[in-house]
Each structure stands twice: as structure tokens, then as C-alpha cells.
Amino acid sequence: MRTSDPRTPEPPTPLSRSRRHHARLEPGSSVPARMLTPVLGPPLTLPDPARPTHVQFRRFAGCPVCNLHLRSVVLRHQEIERAGIREVVLFHSPAEELREHVAHLPFAVVADPGKALYAEFGVEAHRRALLDPRAWPAIARSVLRGAWELLRGRGRLPATAQPGGRLGLPADFLITSDGRVGAAKYGEHVYDQWSVDELLALAAGLRESS
Numbered sequence: 001m002r003t004s005d006p007r008t009p010e011p012p013t014p015l016s017r018s019r020r021h022h023a024r025l026e027p028g029s030s031v032p033a034r035m036l037t038p039v040l041g042p043p044l045t046l047p048d049p050a051r052p053t054h055v056q057f058r059r060f061a062g063c064p065v066c067n068l069h070l071r072s073v074v075l076r077h078q079e080i081e082r083a084g085i086r087e088v089v090l091f092h093s094p095a096e097e098l099r100e101h102v103a104h105l106p107f108a109v110v111a112d113p114g115k116a117l118y119a120e121f122g123v124e125a126h127r128r129a130l131l132d133p134r135a136w137p138a139i140a141r142s143v144l145r146g147a148w149e150l151l152r153g154r155g156r157l158p159a160t161a162q163p164g165g166r167l168g169l170p171a172d173f174l175i176t177s178d179g180r181v182g183a184a185k186y187g188e189h190v191y192d193q194w195s196v197d198e199l200l201a202l203a204a205g206l207r208e209s210s
Contacts, residue, residue: 024122025173029181036088038108039099046088046175052182052206053086053175054199057123059168061093061101062156064142065135065190066170070105076196077106085174085203090117092164101156115164123186125167132189139190174202182206 025031037043047053056073058066073080073087080087087107091098095111102109112118130139170187172194183202187193194202 022120022122024186025181025184027181027183031173031175031179031181033179036108036110038110039095040103041108044088044108047177047179048086049177051084051086051177052203053088054080054203055121055173055175056087056089056193057118057121057168057171058089058091059170059190060162060164060166061091061098061159063091064146065138066091068138068142068145069170069191069193072196074104074106080196080199083200083203085199092118092168093159093162097159113164118168121171121173123171124169125165126169127167128188129167129169129190135189135191172199174199174206176206176210 031047034046035043036046046055058070060066070089077087088110089102089105089107090110090112091102092112092115094113098109098111118124129135168190170190170193172183172185172187173181174183176182183206185192185194
């Protein structure tokens, strides 16, 4: 029987197109190393061997609620970088569609149209994503802001057809440099995610515990 040497790290695995959902990841879960190819910029390794990585699972390219949240991340991205955190954001849209929506973002954005990583991390979709009343204020703000950006000639409408669906729930993971889940959050509605302050506090707590 062939056995693996525990001293030898597994090589990074490519992003597959499996749609099979796994159980939700808990703090302490292992995350296999893999190479990811952002829609813009060079390939990256997850986990990053030098620093913790904040992985965000969002919805589709041009999602107004996703854009509303990512704007808050962009505004404080230098602060996140100074805290030693790498940002990686996933969408379940094709790379060619996603690229035109995220060219202005200062962090890596990865297309996962087959939802392979969504399945592996246990990130799901549900009608409560939009029906939960806690999401409605953010939905209203995002639609108004999106309309204003379109009027200014700076916004883009999402594609009419969304093969990955419109009912995705967000999720956040803080992955340590040695490939463990340091913290995780599965959103209960479309605007249920870590704020930047929560992210920074979680990263500080991981540093103290290590």
C-alpha cells in the first residue's frame, strides 16, 4: 500500500469543477494547498505561506450588494495590508465576464464558475439570501448606489443570465499560513459578512494565540 510521507507537503491542487457540497469548515480545519489564477494579475497560492489570507465568497459579477461591501474593503485595503492580511475574493461568474467588473479592485479576484471551491468550503445558496428582512436595507442602498454609478457612466449592469444563480450566501474565511481555518463565517443573508473591523480583530486574535 502506498503511503505519503507526512514531512512532505502536498503539491498545490488545481481548481476542479466539482459541484459536490462538503460539510461546513470549522476553525482548525485543514485547507489543501492549491494554485489560483486571478482574473487579473499573477497566480497565487492558497494558503499564502507568509501571511494569513482572508477569503471572501461573493455572488456574481456586478452583484450590487457585493459591490457595496467590497467598496468598504477597498477603502481600508491599505490598513488590511498593514495588518499582514492578504485579500482574495471569489465570484461564481466566468473570468471573461468578471474581469470588466473588478479591474479597479486592489486585491486578487478569482472566478469559480463551476463553484468548485464554493462546494469544498460548504458555501451554499438559499432563497433567504434576499428574503431575510435584515438584508433589505443593504439591498436598497446597493441598488441606489448602482443606479447612481450607472448615471455617472462608471457602473456596469450584471449579465441578465446568471448560471450560478442569484441566491448565493456570502462566506468569509481567515486561513493561516500553515493551511488551517483560523476563523469562519457563513452568512445568513446576502449582506451578512465580516466588517473590516471584525476581520482585523480576528487576525489580531490569531496573532496573539500563536
